[in-house]
Amino acid sequence: MRTILAVDDNPTFLIAYRVMVPKDSYQLATESPTRALGIISANSRLDLLITDLGIPELIEAANKDPDLKIILATFQPQHIVDVTLKELNCQKVRAAYLQKPFEKDELLDCVRKLIGE
Secondary structure, three states: OEEEEEEOOOHHHHHHHHHHOOOOOEEEEEEOHHHHHHHHHHOOOOOEEEEOOOOHHHHHHHOOOOOOEEEEEEOOOHHHHHHHHHHOOOOHHHEEEEEOOOOHHHHHHHHHHHHOO
């Protein structure tokens, strides 16, 4: 089973991830940004990180693991995401953009695109 870590400083989005991600398909953990940094640094078994663009330290930490895929869920427009990925030296092939607010199907399409079912 694929492992996903969803991180957001807004508890509403953490609840949304828990509701939207099917438990029979993925193992999901939701965390605050502070706790997530330690998890990413210590855990090489994560398949996917879902995080807000406003938490660049998580993107930098995730970028150290070339196998870890990233979904950037943000209110920012696509061109801002592209600039940020370039600044953080994160390859777009490992990352997907998800515009907040999002629907369940949009989230799951991004997840499947990056890590399958």
